[in-house]
Amino acid sequence: MVLKAFFPTCCASADSGLLVGRWVPEQSSAVVLAVVHFPFIPIQVKEFLAQVQQASRVGVTVLGTWCHCQQEPEEGLSRFLEGLGAIFYHEPWLQLCRERGSTFWSCKAVRRAAPPGVPSEDQVVLVFYNQRQVLLSQLHPPAALPDHQAGDAPVSTRGLAAVFDTVACSKVLFCSNRFDEGPIRLSHWQSEGVEASILVELAKQAAGPACLLLSFLLSFLSAISTSRLFRLWPLPFICSKLSTCEQVQHRLGHLSLIFSTRKAENPTQLMRKANVLVSVLLDVALGLALLTWLHGKDHIGQLADALIPVADRVAEELQHLLQWLMGAPAGLKMNRALDQVLGRFFLYHIHLWISYIHLMSPFIECILWHVGLSACLGLTVALSLLSDIIALLTFHIYCFYVYGARLYCLKIYGLSSLWRLFRGKKWNMLRQRVDSCSYDLDQLFIGTLLFTILVFLLPTIALYYLVFTLLRLLVVTVQGLLHLLVDLVNSLPLYSVGLRLCRPYRLAAGVKFRVLKQEAGKPLRLLMQINPLPYSHVVCTYRLPSCGCHPKVSWSSLCRKLFFGELIYPWRQKEGQRD
Structure with a gap:
């Protein structure tokens, strides 16, 4: 049996300890999320993982041990790490080791409860991945992947959805315990620290009251526009025929979405909100430039x-x-x-x-x-x-x-x-x-x-x-x-x-595997790289809805109307009036 172990590149130089991650039995894959360093108390590690699992709803557990022999000269360390399998029991038990003075990695997957006649060790394919890029990226359905380079192996996103979801849902693990704080020391993509700005924090604090005030003003304007005064004839008829009224109403909907205090439920809604914000800012900037001219x-x-x-x-x-x-x-x-x-x-x-x-x-x-x-x-x-x-x-x-x-x-x-x-x-x-x-x-x-x-x-x-x-x-x-x-x-x-x-890995269309230095009789090591989503698919996927007054009239329908003398309104037509 071949087992795939996804190991973050940020943990390649980490101190020896325990491999913490998630086991995906459907794909025989182990996704390593962090490394717990010595010294630690086993009961504290179990309590910490239980809290993380409850907060993130991801089955985070101890998958095995990690030994960095270049940093640990003690010969008895490997035996001590093997003994931890009795405390943190998991089937199979991973044993990753990087030997001193060499780029060779030892990868083992030991099964203690293997039935007779079945090998007690599985073959392991070690896959390195950039944890920060996988965490921040959004995997899209495999509509049409871009062309691959020679030597790259394209992979369907179906088998990688569990890996991306595991890393994305484990933000609690990355934020709850810093590298040099607390009784449990971890190594993950935030091991080198997180950049922060006091201006960003102040903006976050002030955004809440400002959004509440602007949301109230927009709701007040919407209530005025829907009052009985604006329903008197011929105001509704005139507003329905003017493009300016529809565009103002469209922009009011965008502003209501931007200043809404409701939190986005998924990354798609968050991306739409960001696209609307940039669209409004660009629109206002171009309008001010025209006004100045x-x-x-x-x-x-x-x-x-x-x-x-x-x-x-x-x-x-x-x-x-x-x-x-x-x-x-x-x-x-x-x-x-x-x-x-x-x-x-x-x-x-x-x-x-x-x-x-x-x-x-x-x-x-x-x-x-x-x-x-x-x-x-x-x-x-x-x-x-x-x-x-x-x-x-x-x-x-x-x-x-x-x-x-x-x-x-x-x-x-x-x-x-x-x-x-x-x-x-x-x-x-x-x-x-x-x-x-x-x-x-x-x-x-x-x-x-x-x-x-x-x-x-x-x-x-x-x-x-x-x-x-x-x-x-x-x-x-x-x-x-x-x-x-x-x-x-x-x-x-x-x-x-x-x-x-600027950041092509944020919008992923899939991944490609690149084979690292391979030695005869040694485990296969691969590097997982993210394939960015093509620009055409970015535009089609995240395109914002427009006012709805620009239908796609077919040329045959237009010619038929012109021949029979029917009135044409190709620049202005409601959704219900389309042919």
Whole structure:
């Protein structure tokens, strides 16, 4: 039988003593956690291990003995260590020894209660591991491990979950007894001491009252936002259509999570909280940088002065476009009566919109000043507000698109219904299917007249619909880019990516074994190294949820809507409205 003994590298130079750890019978593995040094009283060691086991709920016990012959010249020490097996009984009993003047390690696993015919000693594979890295790392499911180097043996995380869980659950053992304090002296990853800072301790003490105060303020704001005053029409309708309101509500949820006094139940929740904190800090920092730029060198005044000429220029180009459509665009012969009606209708809308813009021109600089001031809440809030401003400034283009789409949609559905009439079919509303139907001559005659009229009017309406749809898609593309940037800041797990960059062992995708110096007839010694999680998997695993207003509309669905004249809202759509 082959037994795997996981030995921490921090204990390789420890004094002789007892091996304390956990036995995993399912995998025939022994995870060594610490070394208890001489002198000690056996009853104190048992009481200490019982307290650690009760606090950590991990079966910590004495697994065997550790003899460092380079530090202990007494020849009778090994016999004394062997005699401890009668006091701290464990099956099998490990005997690890490092000989003097050599890198050779003696590894034995003795079974005192072995049945007849079964060897009393098991073969031992000694696996060295970095206890600090294993303690601080978080083992992820084996989705897809990165490429391994030549000579490395990849290992599934299923067999190593017990090792990682054992070390992670043994924090009480590492913190309850320091290397040079107490009646029992231990060696583990904290043997060289733990760095501490008085500033960190003061911050921890002040974090509790500050979080309570801020949590109370956030709950007060949430109560105000859910009051009856904000439920009166049309406030709920307006808030549901503005990206700024959704982004502010999203950030309030993040702040509530950050300043919550509830302790994280698992490392995943703790990682999410850290990612949210870094995301909010980065958002506010970028917003303050934008605010500094806007209020420096009178950039707001320059933007206000340039806004009116730009609006006039856009309106002039739209007027030229409509006049081109009212003539013979690209040499096409249009229905003149319908063409003139539609052209004058849209020109009147442009005239109304320009009048509205000039009426608001004295207040534009004040509006931009308050918009720039909103950047102190974060760059995402400023970008969402910019998206809403673009939607308001291009409202006339949206109206043109809606008018053209509705007329075109009526034409398409009218032609499809009349086409079914010629084939002797009709749409059954109750069964939601096409059924056969017999029509008389009057119905067929009227249907023929209507079909002819709609066919001859279709090119004129289709051309207007095509032009205004392209303009609307241009505006939607600009808004989509802004929302993608907002979604990137909201959902990118910056803390996890930084942790993967600076401390790759913290996010483990598995391990690899490297064979150390091997001698013939000697036990096999391996070094366990942590494989970090790939960056793509870090982003996918710890990606934060966004506002939910950026659904993934398929290209086929978008093309179908454009062909049939259905209204498209790819930049803004609720979860329940997805196709």
